[in-house]
Amino acid sequence: MKLDSMYQEIILDHYRNPLHRGLRDPFDAEVHHVNPTCGDEVTLRVKVSDGVVEDVSYESEGCSISQASASVMSDLVIGKKVDEALELEREFLALMQSRGTAEGDEDVLEDAVAFAGVSKYPARVKCALLSWMAWKDATAKAVDPAAATGASVAAPAPAGAPLDVPEQEKP
Amino acid sequence: MTLTESLIADGTPGTAGFDVEQVRKDFPILARTVHDDLALVYLDSAATSQKPLAVLDAERAYYELHNANVHRGIHVLAEEATGLYEATRDKVAAFIGATDRREVVFTKNSTEALNLVAYAMSNAETTGAEAERFRLGPGDEIVVTEMEHHSNLVPWQMLARRTGATLRWIGLTDDGRLNLDNLDAVITDRAKVVSMVHQSNILGTINPVERIVARAREVGALTVLDGSQSVPHNPVDVAALGVDFLAFTGHKMCAPTGVGVLWGRYELLEVMPPFLGGGEMIEIVTMEGSTYAAPPHRFEAGTPMISQVVGLGAAVDYLTALGMPAIAAHEHAVTAYALDALATVPGTRIIGPPTVEDRGGAISFVLHDDAGRAIHPHDVGQLLDERGIAVRVGHHCARPVCLRFGVPATTRASFHLYTTTGEVDALVEGLHGVRRFFSR
Numbered sequence: 001m002k003l004d005s006m007y008q009e010i011i012l013d014h015y016r017n018p019l020h021r022g023l024r025d026p027f028d029a030e031v032h033h034v035n036p037t038c039g040d041e042v043t044l045r046v047k048v049s050d051g052v053v054e055d056v057s058y059e060s061e062g063c064s065i066s067q068a069s070a071s072v073m074s075d076l077v078i079g080k081k082v083d084e085a086l087e088l089e090r091e092f093l094a095l096m097q098s099r100g101t102a103e104g105d106e107d108v109l110e111d112a113v114a115f116a117g118v119s120k121y122p123a124r125v126k127c128a129l130l131s132w133m134a135w136k137d138a139t140a141k142a143v144d145p146a147a148a149t150g151a152s153v154a155a156p157a158p159a160g161a162p163l164d165v166p167e168q169e170k171p
Numbered sequence: 172m173t174l175t176e177s178l179i180a181d182g183t184p185g186t187a188g189f190d191v192e193q194v195r196k197d198f199p200i201l202a203r204t205v206h207d208d209l210a211l212v213y214l215d216s217a218a219t220s221q222k223p224l225a226v227l228d229a230e231r232a233y234y235e236l237h238n239a240n241v242h243r244g245i246h247v248l249a250e251e252a253t254g255l256y257e258a259t260r261d262k263v264a265a266f267i268g269a270t271d272r273r274e275v276v277f278t279k280n281s282t283e284a285l286n287l288v289a290y291a292m293s294n295a296e297t298t299g300a301e302a303e304r305f306r307l308g309p310g311d312e313i314v315v316t317e318m319e320h321h322s323n324l325v326p327w328q329m330l331a332r333r334t335g336a337t338l339r340w341i342g343l344t345d346d347g348r349l350n351l352d353n354l355d356a357v358i359t360d361r362a363k364v365v366s367m368v369h370q371s372n373i374l375g376t377i378n379p380v381e382r383i384v385a386r387a388r389e390v391g392a393l394t395v396l397d398g399s400q401s402v403p404h405n406p407v408d409v410a411a412l413g414v415d416f417l418a419f420t421g422h423k424m425c426a427p428t429g430v431g432v433l434w435g436r437y438e439l440l441e442v443m444p445p446f447l448g449g450g451e452m453i454e455i456v457t458m459e460g461s462t463y464a465a466p467p468h469r470f471e472a473g474t475p476m477i478s479q480v481v482g483l484g485a486a487v488d489y490l491t492a493l494g495m496p497a498i499a500a501h502e503h504a505v506t507a508y509a510l511d512a513l514a515t516v517p518g519t520r521i522i523g524p525p526t527v528e529d530r531g532g533a534i535s536f537v538l539h540d541d542a543g544r545a546i547h548p549h550d551v552g553q554l555l556d557e558r559g560i561a562v563r564v565g566h567h568c569a570r571p572v573c574l575r576f577g578v579p580a581t582t583r584a585s586f587h588l589y590t591t592t593g594e595v596d597a598l599v600e601g602l603h604g605v606r607r608f609f610s611r
Binding site: 006037038064066121127 | 547548549550553554557564565566570573579580608609
């Protein structure tokens, strides 16, 4: 089935058994992001110590892709230096914007390369990016609370989301 | 034998004189395939309906033969274009039981029609005493229901914010109907306007309009009905409903996108302040100020959506020729069949009335896997699409309904005059497949 390229077994595994789920203390910043077109929501906390992402915790509601992506993302960035983690976010964003033309570097993105197939489905790219954008926003706030901009609640679209991804249809 | 029993007995949906297979031939898109070679199963008509050839031909003929701006110019094309545009006004008036063609105002869609009333109400603050009924301020109340589409909720929230009025709403029962137990407490003599949906786009519920209108009239409130999901599927008669305003959209009733209708009682439109200013809506203009045209033109500023209005006229002709009672009976039968069929899929929870009484053909549900875990509608929709089945997933622009029922989103299958029981069977088979996929 063609869909198997999107619903990789590794994605379904993370969906069924998500890692790092649940909101934990201590944290430096907490954000709430939503995908208004499909109702996916995530509340995400970040703890940063000495330039390292010490913890990412979250509660989320959404489809298998968004749930699995939150699990993969948090597992990938926890323990990384903030700069390295931001580089991973850029890599993942590029993969998601590739419209199925990129495979992703497994040495860098690890389990996140499983989402390469999702990039062929424009309506689902936002699902995969939701938790990444929430993490990026929370991290910016954690690192420099004064510099962080934008509302933390009900952002209409995640910052940095590909502008050419079509919105879903209206009711 | 009930309609549903006779339907299942002979296997062909519809009623005497309504041949769904013949109807389908009028819609070219229904014959296309998706994902290479799969038949399209279009169960997303509540989002937008497909268009029959008659509508496509009418728009094309308009541009090929008659294109000109309307209501201006004294040449042949201008007169023909104006004639076609205004003919739709007559057709629409007859379609909804309006006796006065001047009560039909063309808008962009239902959303704009509802905003038109809401903005006219706040504009009433700066107009004369004749607009008194439209004026509201602190202490006044606006009443809606908890099952409104965002298009009949957000404009009233905005109006409340602009004027200081209070927004109130009629709540829902667990089976997705309006809770009218405390109707008199929700609609009080402080209510200036009551705006409600006729048929819910997410729950499918058809609301008891007459009862709510009776209460609104008791307290002197204006009544607005959102007929986006009712006018395309059922005979709707504004005189019988007793409402003051009715909003609906063309694209859900086989017409093009970009055209909708606000119907209003003439004596109200006559004193209602305009919303958009510009050409066409004026009487006398000086540099100091302007007077406004009589309805409906007062509310049709600027060059309108002419070809779409012509297309709407063709759609009304098409639906009228088939007969709205026959269309309603067909959809009622398909809906009954679908409710029974969905009940055979384990782990399916219908969000909305579980029976076909006073409900239309938009069925929302949440699907669970073998372990009882909800499968997110986004995943359901994706797997159904893989089989060529088009459904809508999400909160359907009615997020408060999802909150009320404690679900983040639903999957919605919605029907129209061209939907067959075979397509419902394909949906059911597809849902079994989705459950297998996520239960493995």
